[in-house]
Structure formats: structure tokens, C-alpha cells
Amino acid sequence: MPDSVKVRLCFHDRCFDGAVSAAIFSRFYRERINPGAVFSYTGMTHRAVGPFEEGLFDGDENAIVDFKYSSSPRVTWWFDHHQSAFLSAADAAHFRSDRSGHKFYDPSYKSCTKLLADITSSKFGFNIQPLSELIHWGDVIDGAQFATPESAVALTEPATQLALVIEAAPEAGLVPRLIPELGQRSLADVVKLPIIAKHLGPLLERHKRSIELLRQRAQAIGPVVFFDVSDLDLEGYNKFVPYLLFPHCRYSVGISASPVRTKISIGSNPWNPDADEKNLASLAERFGGGGHPRVAAISLDPSQIERARQVAREIVEELRN
Ligand SMILES: [Mn+2]
Numbered sequence: 348m349p350d351s352v353k354v355r356l357c358f359h360d361r362c363f364d365g366a367v368s369a370a371i372f373s374r375f376y377r378e379r380i381n382p383g384a385v386f387s388y389t390g391m392t393h394r395a396v397g398p399f400e401e402g403l404f405d406g407d408e409n410a411i412v413d414f415k416y417s418s419s420p421r422v423t424w425w426f427d428h429h430q431s432a433f434l435s436a437a438d439a440a441h442f443r444s445d446r447s448g449h450k451f452y453d454p455s456y457k458s459c460t461k462l463l464a465d466i467t468s469s470k471f472g473f474n475i476q477p478l479s480e481l482i483h484w485g486d487v488i489d490g491a492q493f494a495t496p497e498s499a500v501a502l503t504e505p506a507t508q509l510a511l512v513i514e515a516a517p518e519a520g521l522v523p524r525l526i527p528e529l530g531q532r533s534l535a536d537v538v539k540l541p542i543i544a545k546h547l548g549p550l551l552e553r554h555k556r557s558i559e560l561l562r563q564r565a566q567a568i569g570p571v572v573f574f575d576v577s578d579l580d581l582e583g584y585n586k587f588v589p590y591l592l593f594p595h596c597r598y599s600v601g602i603s604a605s606p607v608r609t610k611i612s613i614g615s616n617p618w619n620p621d622a623d624e625k626n627l628a629s630l631a632e633r634f635g636g637g638g639h640p641r642v643a644a645i646s647l648d649p650s651q652i653e654r655a656r657q658v659a660r661e662i663v664e665e666l667r668n
Contacts, residue, residue, distance in 0.1 A: 355406030360390025364489035388523035431637020460485025515583030
């Protein structure tokens with residue numbers, strides 16, 4: 348392998364767990380595999396059409412973290428924890444026959460962050476101690492492990508503020524610039540970086556407004572909170588807000604829209620012990636989506652608003668019974 352190996356790292360875009368996973372992988376790779384590695388980062392988004400574009404895997408090594416499996420022979424590392432990790436049964440079989448020792452899948456993990464931390468430390472001797480703050484928050488945020496909905500929505504911690512900027516900043520290519528910083532600095536220092544700080548104030552204001560807008564739009568249909576904000580600029584709203592507004596609900600179903608997709612988000616209330624009986628990833632898979640048992644989504648074409656409303660109605664019907 349050449350000294351300055353080029354690594355293409357594909358990560359789940361606009362997702363705190365995806366960004367943290369990319370930061371952990373980068374530092375792991377430089378410390379334990381090749382210190383001269385040069386990284387290029389590509390944020391991956393779930394869309395109605397296939398996510399892996401021709402020519403994407405252009406590195407000497409190509410890694411995917413917190414995102415779907417690709418059977419491309421050019422992919423040399425993979426870490427994921429989504430129930431819906433495989434685009435096809437053939438991809439799942441391809442993964443099972445892999446003998447590289449560099450591809451790891453465990454849907455029992457609440458975050459890809461924690462999966463990466465455990466595997467790189469136990470199998471590759473990576474010292475994760477300097478990253479313990481990052482690993483803690485990656486697992487808390489992706490695993491919805493907040494004590495209360497109020498603490499999940501307050502956004503007073505550097506980690507939750509950073510998650511807001513990662514999920515909602517209106518700036519393409521922000522997360523790839525942030526990833527190298529995440530692996531080297533404390534979260535308190537990262538939020539003070541100009542590329543983060545300039546977005547934080549406006550996004551905190553937008554977050555406050557979004558709570559009011561969701562309060563106006565959301566309605567309880569039996570144990571399900573439903574809202575349609577596809578006509579508003581609200582993609583990237585905080586997914587815990589529905590449970591702040593309706594603490595006794597079991598599930599939430601929401602429709603939002605951005606220039607690249609119309610999205611149906613499905614979640615179960617992390618603070619309601621009765622809210623885990625239905626597997627939401629399996630439900631979303633029936634409509635071409637996927638995710639985790641307790642949080643899942645379906646991405647449709649931007650033009651398919653009516654189809655999204657129909658799918659959302661069917662899902663609400665299924666979840667209320
Ligand atoms: Mn994740």
C-alpha cells in the first residue's frame with residue numbers, strides 16, 4: 348500500500364452518529380492502520396433511488412460508516428447498526444460471505460459510534476480513551492437515551508447543540524469539514540469553531556419556532572401523534588419534540604420535505620414503556636424505507652407529496668391499532 352493512502356469515507360450525512368462514526372474511524376485508521384492516510388468524506392442521504400453513485404468509491408480504501416452496505420468490490424471497510432442495512436438479499440449474502448475481517452454489522456447497537464468504539468478497541472488495539480466524551484454522546488443521541496423529553500429538546504449541552512447544527516445547518520459540505528475537528532477537540536471547543544458558531548444562534552431560534560409550529564400542526568390520533576409540515580422549511584426538526592408535546596403518546600408519524608426528498612418519519616416514544624411493541628423498521632421496509640425498530644423513515648421523490656400523505660395515513664392506521 349502506498350505511504351499516502353487515499354481513503355474515501357462515506358458516512359450518514361446530517362446525523363450526529365454518522366459524523367461521530369466518521370471521526371472515530373478516521374482517527375482509528377491513522378493511529379492503527381496508516382498514519383499517512385488522506386481522507387475524503389462523502390455524506391450519504393437516504394433517497395428514493397439507489398444511494399451509491401457510479402464512481403463514488405475512488406479511494407485506495409473505501410469505507411462506509413452508519414450507512415447501508417454496498418457489495419462493490421472497491422469497499423474495504425463497513426460498520427453499521429441499522430436493521431435495514433442491506434438493499435437486497437444478495438447484498439446480505441455478500442456480506443455474510445465476506446472474509447476481509449473489516450466489515451462489521453450489529454443491529455443490537457444503539458449507535459454506530461459505540462459499535463466502532465468497541466470493535467476498533469477490542470480487535471485492533473485502538474485507544475478510545477481520548478474519544479470517550481464523543482462516544483458517550485454519540486450513543487446517548489442516536490440511542491435516544493435522555494432522561495426526559497425536556498432534556499432531549501433543551502439543547503443546552505455542546506453535544507446537543509452540535510447535533511442541531513449537523514442535522515439542520517443550511518450549508519452543503521459542512522459536516523466533512525467538521526469531522527477532522529471532532530476527532531481532535533472537546534465538544535465545548537468544537538461548538539465555538541466559527542463554522543459551527545455562525546449557524547448555532549439562528550438554528551436555536553428556528554428550533555424554538557419549530558416547537559410552536561409542531562404544537563400547531565400535531566394532532567393525536569389514538570396513541571399516534573401525526574403532523575404534516577411538508578409545506579414548511581422544517582426538515583431537520585428535533586425528533587423528540589412530538590414526545591415533549593404529547594408525553595403519553597406511543598408513536599409519532601410526520602411528513603417533511605426538502606429539495607432532495609419527501610420524508611415520512613416514524614418513531615416510538617422513548618419515554619413510554621408501552622411504545623416498543625411494533626417494529627418500525629419492518630413497517631417502513633414495506634413502503635421502501637427502513638431504519639431501526641424504534642425509529643425509521645421512508646424517503647420519496649420531492650414530487651411525491653400525495654403519495655407520502657397516503658403512506659403516512661396507512662402507517663397511522665397500522666400503529667393506532
Ligand atoms: Mn446511527
